Structure formats: structure tokens, C-alpha cells
Amino acid sequence: MPLAQTSTFVPVVVDKDLCIADKGCTVCVDVCPLDVLRIAVTEDGPETAYMKYDECWYCMPCEADCPTGAVTVNLPFLLK
Amino acid sequence: MDEILDGTTQIDCDILIIGGGTAGPMAALKAKRKNPDANVILLDKANVKRSGAISMGMDGLNNSVIPGYATPEQYTKEITIANDGIVDQKAVYRYAEESYSIIEELDQFGIRFQKDQNGEYDVKKVHHIGTYVLPMPNGDTVKKALYRQLRKARINIINRYMATRLLTGEGRIAGAICVNTRTAEFLVVRAKAVVMSLGAAGRLGLPSSGYLYGTYENASNSGEGYSMAYHAGAGLANLECFQINPLIKDYNGPACAYVAGPMGGYTANAEGERFIECDYWSGQMMQEFYDELQGGKGPVYLKLNHLAEETVAEIERVLHIVERPTRGHFHRGRSTDYRTDMIEMHISEIGFCSGHSASGVFVDEHARTTIDGLYAAGDMANVPHNYMLGAFTNGAFAGLDAVDFIKDVDFAEFDTGEVDAERTRVLAPTKRDDGIPPNQIEYKTRRFVNDYLQPPKVTAKMELAQRRFEEVRHDMETEMYVRDSHELMRALEASAIMDCADMAAAASLYRTESRWGLYHNRVEYERDDENWFCHTILTKGDDGKPAHHKRDVQDYIVEIEDDEKDAYNNQRVTKSVAAE
Numbered sequence: 279m280p281l282a283q284t285s286t287f288v289p290v291v292v293d294k295d296l297c298i299a300d301k302g303c304t305v306c307v308d309v310c311p312l313d314v315l316r317i318a319v320t321e322d323g324p325e326t327a328y329m330k331y332d333e334c335w336y337c338m339p340c341e342a343d344c345p346t347g348a349v350t351v352n353l354p355f356l357l358k
Numbered sequence: 359m360d361e362i363l364d365g366t367t368q369i370d371c372d373i374l375i376i377g378g379g380t381a382g383p384m385a386a387l388k389a390k391r392k393n394p395d396a397n398v399i400l401l402d403k404a405n406v407k408r409s410g411a412i413s414m415g416m417d418g419l420n421n422s423v424i425p426g427y428a429t430p431e432q433y434t435k436e437i438t439i440a441n442d443g444i445v446d447q448k449a450v451y452r453y454a455e456e457s458y459s460i461i462e463e464l465d466q467f468g469i470r471f472q473k474d475q476n477g478e479y480d481v482k483k484v485h486h487i488g489t490y491v492l493p494m495p496n497g498d499t500v501k502k503a504l505y506r507q508l509r510k511a512r513i514n515i516i517n518r519y520m521a522t523r524l525l526t527g528e529g530r531i532a533g534a535i536c537v538n539t540r541t542a543e544f545l546v547v548r549a550k551a552v553v554m555s556l557g558a559a560g561r562l563g564l565p566s567s568g569y570l571y572g573t574y575e576n577a578s579n580s581g582e583g584y585s586m587a588y589h590a591g592a593g594l595a596n597l598e599c600f601q602i603n604p605l606i607k608d609y610n611g612p613a614c615a616y617v618a619g620p621m622g623g624y625t626a627n628a629e630g631e632r633f634i635e636c637d638y639w640s641g642q643m644m645q646e647f648y649d650e651l652q653g654g655k656g657p658v659y660l661k662l663n664h665l666a667e668e669t670v671a672e673i674e675r676v677l678h679i680v681e682r683p684t685r686g687h688f689h690r691g692r693s694t695d696y697r698t699d700m701i702e703m704h705i706s707e708i709g710f711c712s713g714h715s716a717s718g719v720f721v722d723e724h725a726r727t728t729i730d731g732l733y734a735a736g737d738m739a740n741v742p743h744n745y746m747l748g749a750f751t752n753g754a755f756a757g758l759d760a761v762d763f764i765k766d767v768d769f770a771e772f773d774t775g776e777v778d779a780e781r782t783r784v785l786a787p788t789k790r791d792d793g794i795p796p797n798q799i800e801y802k803t804r805r806f807v808n809d810y811l812q813p814p815k816v817t818a819k820m821e822l823a824q825r826r827f828e829e830v831r832h833d834m835e836t837e838m839y840v841r842d843s844h845e846l847m848r849a850l851e852a853s854a855i856m857d858c859a860d861m862a863a864a865a866s867l868y869r870t871e872s873r874w875g876l877y878h879n880r881v882e883y884e885r886d887d888e889n890w891f892c893h894t895i896l897t898k899g900d901d902g903k904p905a906h907h908k909r910d911v912q913d914y915i916v917e918i919e920d921d922e923k924d925a926y927n928n929q930r931v932t933k934s935v936a937a938e
């Protein structure tokens with residue numbers, strides 16, 4: 279039985295212009311307690327961090343530790 | 359990342375510490391300092407830099423026993439009364455005696471504690487009787503300060519490995535089986551001693567928002583410590599003494615009356631009136647909170663709008679940068695301002711946690727569990743009301759005692775068949791072509807926890823819970839399906855949550871009395887000191903299901919007078935003649 283593809287509005291937003299994942303930075307991915315962030319990789323290599331899994335405790339290490347201020351933690355829609 | 363790889367590595371260490379939040383780092387530091395030759399490994403499912411309940415820091419110590427402000431005798435008495443008498447005082451007393459030295463040590467790490475103009479600790483009164491709350495002005499730096507110490511002490515840190523089962527042999531601890539959360543590769547760690555510091559079972563009840571991760575506790579604290587202790591045969595104490603906390607509704611984070619209280623804030627009902635005398639959490643206080651919510655006088659609010667601008671600004675400064683800093687985002691999103699609005703509060707989903715209540719793996723005053731060489735500390739160990747400073751202090755006790763334990767022992771032999779069996783169990787959801795994803799298994803389990811186990815507790819509902827859990831467990835064991843190693847971590851968490859749900863129901867049914875206010879309010883039973891003035895110990899029975907026995911409460915070392923016993927039972931504000 280196939281799984282459904284239900285869309286979800288994710289709370290963590292990364293500003294692509296500020297994100298330096300292309301320079302090898304993985305700070306937000308490293309510090310997330312729930313391990314929900316990943317780096318999107320294109321043919322040209324790593325591009326930007328993004329929230330892959332909607333499993334957020336809105337705790338903020340990703341935002342606080344980001345060296346360029348690219349990450350914003352919003353409240354998940356269900357509880358905001 | 360996240361693909362499922364096949365592989366098993368085995369490593370050895372003297373002391374394995376599982377969980378790098380609060381208790382774990384302190385256990386590691388103390389062990390390493392006492393025996394610099396010991397090979398100490400600190401392992402975490404997340405990254406020790408930002409793991410655990412204090413990933414963003416903490417605003418203060420809730421239970422500091424500072425000479426000149428409080429004595430160990432006073433504190434032991436306060437916690438004994440707050441926890442309704444079921445306390446082995448030796449562990450609480452030892453904490454009370456030695457935690458001050460931990461404060462001094464944290465101070466040396468660069469964590470500051472608030473002092474007044476005379477350079478004395480600025481301790482605040484929040485508890486019913488004594489004075490124990492000490493603000494931490496740079497509490498947002500706690501994890502960074504700890505991490506620096508861990509690096510300096512050359513502790514071996516292993517991140518992103520999730521321990522799934524303990525290994526035992528020769529009647530003692532032998533190590534642990536762990537899985538990489540990003541590759542699904544196995545790591546078998548042989549250890550002479552193991553310290554468990556995996557935090558609360560915080561993903562047990564479902565928050566009212568319905569968002570699985572919108573929990574009161576750090577959502578990565580999903581109860582693996584409780585589950586592993588259970589499967590290894592350790593005793594777990596008083597699990598029916600659930601954790602239920604007052605919180606900001608929907609945000610589901612602490613309202614922090616401990617911060618706001620000493621500055622004039624308080625918990626109020628819909629009429630803006632104070633209804634509890636004391637904001638310190640206990641089951642009795644939570645019962646009053648629940649009664650107000652349910653009794654037509656709710657909603658319940660955090661009231662700060664009577665305070666001066668400078669006071670509100672100071673409260674915001676503390677609450678919006680430490681512990682749960684998204685709180686400021688939340689209030690902005692709702693356009694609520696402490697200056698003009700009261701903040702709607704609610705009560706949390708249930709969980710196990712000794713940090714706030716008293717449901718944990720049974721330990722003595724050395725943090726020893728009922729299995730030789732296995733220790734537990736922090737939220738998951740049953741020293742009541744131990745909060746962050748208790749995690750640090752009991753973590754220290756565990757690390758120190760473990761160093762003595764490993765002196766005389768070599769690695770215990772274990773049955774390698776256990777590793778094979780665990781590999782099969784763990785990987786089962788990866789071997790199917792389709793099935794039920796872990797989030798649905800987890801949602802259903804936790805929804806039933808809310809439906810049937812949330813106090814007030816009713817026997818027939820709890821028995822229904824057991825039947826429903828059995829059905830979901832069957833589905834989990836035969837149909838759970840994952841597509842990558844990240845989902846596999848969630849599947850393993852779902853399994854631990856299921857174990858905790860089973861234990862919560864079984865423990866609550868076993869104690870046929872009411873105790874601890876709302877935490878174990880069994881509507882069909884009164885309090886019964888004659889039969890139930892005891893710990894209840896839950897173990898894994900021969901049939902693989904929870905078994906129970908009673909354990910005597912140790913003789914008190916600090917006597918409680920008869921007229922003191924009820925100090926926490928009379929929480930409701932009574933109007934004085936003058937007020938009327």
C-alpha cells in the first residue's frame with residue numbers, strides 16, 4: 279500500500295541568500311536535538327539547509343548557533 | 359545521509375554514559391577527574407552541544423540549598439512533604455548537603471548565579487516553606503560552559519547514536535547496544551559500568567495541540583531510559599506519580615511562575631484572583647489547578663499585568679532568552695503582552711519525570727539502580743523534585759561511584775545472541791515493503807494515553823487502555839514501516855513510548871489508593887497509609903509484562919511532625935475576614 283504525500287507547513291525557515299551550506303557549513307544540522315534539518319544538494323553541490331522532517335520542538339539552537347543569521351524558528355502552525 | 363547501511367562495530371570503555379544533557383556531562387567530568395586513566399564515553403542521540411532539557415539553558419536553580427538560607431534538614435523536610443511522604447530521605451539529604459559544592463563548581467565553569475548588592479546569593483522564596491530559588495543571569499550559556507569542560511577533560515563524545523538496549527551478564531551490567539540515527543549501523547559498547555541519564559519520558563501524553571513534538575519536555579526525551587531499564591530487569595519506582603505541569607496553553611512551555619512569582623506575578627483564575635497559596639509544583643497544587651480549570655472558574659492565567667514596566671521588562675528579559683526562547687515569538691504571534699493581558703495557562707500532558715515529580719528508575723543515594731554497575735541520574739532517576747541541580751548533583755554521585763565500581767571488575771560476559779535478537783528487532787521495520795509509519799503508531803499510542811490515563815484515573819478506563827495498547831503494539835511489531843534511518847530512530851522511539859504507556863497503565867492500576875494530588879488521583883480509592891505508605895516497584899515479569907512489588911520507605915532521618923504533614927494539602931487560598 280503506498281504512503282500518502284500530505285503536505286505540511288514547516289516552522290523552520292532558512293534564508294537561502296544568507297545560508298553558507300555551499301561553503302561546507304552544517305552547524306544547524308549538527309545542533310538540532312530532533313535532527314530534523316538537512317542540506318539540500320543539487321548537481322552543483324550543497325546548496326542550503328532546509329527542514330526535512332516536521333518534528334520541531336521550536337527550541338532554537340539552529341537559529342541561535344547559525345553563524346550568518348540565516349535560520350528563523352517559527353512556531354508550528356498547530357500551536358502558534 | 360539517512361540511508362540504511364548494514365554494519366556492526368564493537369568498542370570497549372570503562373564507563374559508558376548514555377545521555378549528554380545535564381546529569382550525563384557531570385557524571386563524565388566527575389568520573390574522569392577521579393580517575394584520569396578511565397576511558398569514559400558520553401553518548402547521545404543528538405549532539406551533546408545542544409542536547410537535553412537545557413539545550414537552550416535554564417533561568418535558575420529551583421532547589422538550591424545554600425548555607426545561610428536553608429539547611430539540608432529543611433530541604434529534606436520540604437521535599438518529603440511535597441512528595442506526600444513517599445521519599446527515601448537519604449538520597450534527598452545527600453543532595454541537599456552536597457549540591458552547594460556543585461553550584462560552586464558551576465560558578466567556576468563560568469555560569470553565574472544572582473547576587474545582591476552585598477555579594478550574597480539572591481535566593482528567592484517559591485516553595486511552601488523554605489527559600490531555594492536562585493536565578494542564573496547568564497543561564498543561556500550553560501550548555502556551552504559544560505561542553506568546554508568536556509573538551510578540556512578529553513571525554514570521548516559520541517553523537518547521533520541512540521542506545522536501544524542494555525546488555526547484562528554475570529548478574530551485572532555489561533554494556534549497551536546502540537544504533538546510528540543517520541546510517542542505522544550498530545555500535546555495541548562493552549562497559550564495566552553504565553550511567554543512564556536519558557531524561558524524562560516526555561513524549562508520553564499528547565499535547566492538546568495534537569502536534570507530536572509540541573511537548574512540555576524536550577521532545578527528544580522519549581523515554582528510552584525507562585524502557586531500557588525495564589528490559590534490562592531494573593526496578594522502576596512510583597511510575598504512577600505522573601508528571602503534569604502548569605504551562606502556557608498551546609505553547610506548551612513553562613509559564614515560569616518560579617521566575618515571575620518572586621517578582622510579584624502569580625497564577626490567577628478568570629476573575630484575576632489568586633487561588634493557590636504557593637506556585638511551587640506538587641501533585642496537590644496541580645489538583646487545585648485542575649479543579650479551577652474544570653470547576654467553572656477557569657481559564658487559569660499567569661497574571662503580570664499589575665506589575666511595573668521595569669519588572670515586566672526584567673521578566674521578559676529572562677523568559678525570552680533562556681530555556682524556551684521562542685516564548686517571545688509565541689506571544690508576538692498572538693499579540694499578547696504581559697503589560698496588558700493575562701496569559702492563558704493550562705496543564706500539560708502526562709509524562710514520567712523525577713525532575714518535577716517522582717516517577718523514575720529506582721536509585722539509592724549513590725545513584726545506583728537495582729542492577730550492579732548500572733546507575734541512573736537526572737529526570738529519569740527517582741530522586742523526587744530534583745530539577746536541574748539535582749541532575750548535576752546526582753550525575754556527579756553516579757560518576758564518582760562508577761569509578762569505584764570499575765576498580766574491581768572486568769567486562770561482564772554477555773550472551774551475543776542478545777545482540778543478534780536486538781538487530782532483528784530494530785531492523786524489522788526496514789525489511790518490509792510497506793506498512794504503518796512510526797508517526798501514526800506514536801500518535802495512536804499517545805492519543806490513547808490521553809483518553810484513558812490522564813488523571814483523574816478510572817479503573818475501567820485504564821483497563822481499556824491496556825487493551826488498546828496491546829492492539830497498537832501488535833500493529834507496531836508486525837506492520838511498522840520506515841524508509842530511512844531517521845524514520846528508524848522515530849520507530850525506536852515509538853517502541854519506547856509504547857513501553858512507557860504500558861508501564862503507566864500497569865503502575866497506576868497497582869496502587870489502589872489516591873496519592874500525590876492529581877498525579878495519582880484514583881477516583882475509586884481514598885488515600886490509604888496503612889497499605890500504601892510504600893514505594894511501588896515495577897519490573898519486567900517472567901511473562902514479559904510489568905510485575906510489581908512494594909518496597910518500604912526508608913526510616914526518615916528528618917522527622918516530620920504531624921502538624922507539618924499537611925502543609926502541601928492546604929493550598930487553596932482562603933479569604934481572610936479582613937478581605938471579606
